[in-house]
Structure formats: structure tokens, C-alpha cells
Amino acid sequence: MTAVSVIGLGTMGQGIAVAAAAAGHVVAVFDQPERLEGCVRALSDRFARYTANGELKITAYGVLGDAVRGAEIVIEAVPEDLGVKHELFKDLNAHLDPAAVLATNTSSLPLDQLAGPVAAPERFLAAHFFNPAELIPGVEVAATPRTAQESIDRLTTFLHSCGKEPILVAPRAGFVANRLQLALFLEALACVEDGTATAEEVDAVIRRTVGFRLPAYGPFTIADMAGLDVYHAILGVLQTEYGPRFAVPERLQELIDAGRLGVKAGAGFREYSRSDAADLVGRRDALYRRLAEALA
Numbered sequence: 001m002t003a004v005s006v007i008g009l010g011t012m013g014q015g016i017a018v019a020a021a022a023a024g025h026v027v028a029v030f031d032q033p034e035r036l037e038g039c040v041r042a043l044s045d046r047f048a049r050y051t052a053n054g055e056l057k058i059t060a061y062g063v064l065g066d067a068v069r070g071a072e073i074v075i076e077a078v079p080e081d082l083g084v085k086h087e088l089f090k091d092l093n094a095h096l097d098p099a100a101v102l103a104t105n106t107s108s109l110p111l112d113q114l115a116g117p118v119a120a121p122e123r124f125l126a127a128h129f130f131n132p133a134e135l136i137p138g139v140e141v142a143a144t145p146r147t148a149q150e151s152i153d154r155l156t157t158f159l160h161s162c163g164k165e166p167i168l169v170a171p172r173a174g175f176v177a178n179r180l181q182l183a184l185f186l187e188a189l190a191c192v193e194d195g196t197a198t199a200e201e202v203d204a205v206i207r208r209t210v211g212f213r214l215p216a217y218g219p220f221t222i223a224d225m226a227g228l229d230v231y232h233a234i235l236g237v238l239q240t241e242y243g244p245r246f247a248v249p250e251r252l253q254e255l256i257d258a259g260r261l262g263v264k265a266g267a268g269f270r271e272y273s274r275s276d277a278a279d280l281v282g283r284r285d286a287l288y289r290r291l292a293e294a295l296a
């Protein structure tokens with residue numbers, strides 16, 4: 001059981017607090033005093049929806065120092081504003097336990113800039129949850145060069161204990177998920193603007209085709225299964241039609257030149273044995289059947 005404090009009890013802070021409380025951790029929460037009551041009410045509702053019959057055990061504080069006293073892990077989810085986060089970190093310097101790990105839930109702010117006023121940078125890192133945080137299993141974890149390995153280990157242990165899957169990525173703006181989500185969004189918008197489909201039609205295509213695939217495998221495994229030569233041919237057509245944003249990347253060309261065409265060649269972005277290839281298809285099909293039923 002870990003003593004965890006969640007600072008900022010809006011959309012994300014509520015979900016993070018629900019996930020931690022449902023896992024049996026000792027949870028303290030803090031928000032601006034005038035908002036605290038409403039935030040805690042919303043948090044209670046979310047907890048009830050999440051657990052159905054669990055009892056919510058959190059303590060809400062209107063004073064920052066009280067909320068983080070004795071906390072082993074502090075997660076901030078205040079607005080995505082460098083100034084607001086810096087002010088909070090300055091205040092926290094005076095109150096944090098010397099061993100406390102401080103995790104930011106920033107979506108996009110570069111971690112080295114964010115770390116500026118943090119008094120103990122070796123215990124500062126990012127834990128990027130996704131909304132709704134109580135339900136979405138993945139959490140991007142990013143550390144700066146100054147973050148101690150022990151802090152990463154303590155945060156990931158805590159996340160595992162909440163049933164989360166921490167995924168370590170570099171501390172670059174937007175990490176991985178937001179870069180990919182925004183790239184998809186920009187191309188979706190281009191489809192609408194050039195008249196290929198309406199926004200509703202784009203949403204339907206994503207939900208029922210490429211989005212339907214993604215719970216099984218990410219873009220590299222999907223590409224290996226499709227065949228990198230197939231991707232190469234499609235990119236050639238799209239580049240002619242839509243320009244250089246679809247040019248064949250050097251990395252893809254190198255793999256193709258080396259004969260690494262994907263699963264069918266035994267290697268693409270990864271290596272595959274014959275049994276791997278059969279497993280990939282078997283697991284994919286089993287999951288898609290369950291998904292199709294669940295979504296029907």
C-alpha cells in the first residue's frame with residue numbers, strides 16, 4: 001500500500017485518484033479550495049461507477065502541505081500551463097517528503113523545461129495517463145537524464161499495483177501517444193477538407209477498420225503482417241497523389257532492400273519464426289471475434 005497524493009482534481013486527477021483508491025492505496029487529494037467540494041463529489045460518482053460496490057477511501061485537503069505530508073508518490077494533474085505547473089512545483093518544494101517521487105501528468109510540455117524549479121530532479125518524472133484514467137491500462141512514463149532509476153522503479157511498481165501497464169518513452173514533447181493521435185487527427189481532417197469523406201464517415205471508417213485492428217497489434221506488427229513491400233507500393237501511389245508527406249522513409253527502404261519484407265519473409269521490423277507467424281494470426285483472429293461480439 002502506497003501513500004499517494006493527487007494534485008489537481010479535474011478530468012485526469014479524478015481518474016488517477018479512482019485508479020489508486022480502487023487498488024487499495026492511501027489517497028490524498030488537493031485542488032483549489034473553492035473547487036474542492038465539487039471535484040470530490042465528481043470523484044465519488046466516478047468511483048461508484050467504476051467499482052459498483054467499493055467504499056471510496058480518500059482524504060481531501062484544501063491546503064497543499066497537508067495533502068502531500070507523508071506521500072510517497074505525488075501526481076500532479078493541474079492545467080497544461082508551464083507557469084501554473086512551475087508555481088505548484090515551487091510550492092511543493094517546501095512540503096514534499098525528502099523521499100517523495102513527483103510525477104507530472106503533462107500531455108505535451110517538455111520535461112526538462114517542466115523540471116526547472118523542482119528541488120529534487122532525481123525524483124521527478126512523467127506519468128502520462130489517458131482519459132478515463134481509471135479504465136485505460138497504458139501509462140506513458142518518461143524520465144529526464146537527471147531522474148534516478150530508483151524513482152522510475154518506484155513509479156512503475158506503483159502503476160503495476162494499480163493494474164496499469166507503464167511504457168517507458170523518451171521525454172520528448174507529446175511523448176508517443178499524442179504525436180500519433182495528432183498525426184491521425186491531421187490526416188483525418190485532410191480527408192474531410194479534400195472531400196474524401198465527411199467527419200462522420202471518417203469516424204466510422206476508423207472505428208470499424210483500422211481502429212478495430214489496433215487492440216491486437218501496433219503499427220509495426222500490422223505493417224510486418226501486411227508486408228513492407230505492400231506498404232512501399234501504397235506509399236508510392238499516395239506520394240504521387242498527396243505529396244512528400246507519403247514519401248517512402250529511409251528506414252522502410254533499407255528493410256525492403258535487405259529482403260526484410262515482414263512476417264512472410266521471417267523478418268521485417270522484427271524477426272518471426274514460423275510458429276510466431278501462426279500465433280500472430282491465431283491471437284489476432286480470436287481477439288477480433290471477441291471484439292466483434294462485444295461491439296455488436
Ligand SMILES: NC(=O)c1ccc[n+]([C@@H]2O[C@H](COP(=O)([O-])OP(=O)(O)OC[C@H]3O[C@@H](n4cnc5c(N)ncnc54)[C@H](O)[C@@H]3O)[C@@H](O)[C@H]2O)c1
Nearest residue numbers: 008009010011012013031032077078079080105106107131
Ligand atoms: N484531459 C485529458 O484528456 C488529458 C489526458 C492526459 C493528460 N492530461 C493532462 O493532465 C493535466 C490536467 O488536465 P485535466 O484535463 O485534468 O485538466 P482539468 O482542467 O480538468 O483539471 C485541472 C484541475 O487542476 C485544478 N488546479 C488548477 N490550478 C491548481 C493548483 N495550483 N493547485 C491545485 N489544483 C489546481 C483545477 O481546479 C482543476 O480541477 C494537464 O497537464 C493535461 O495536459 C489531460
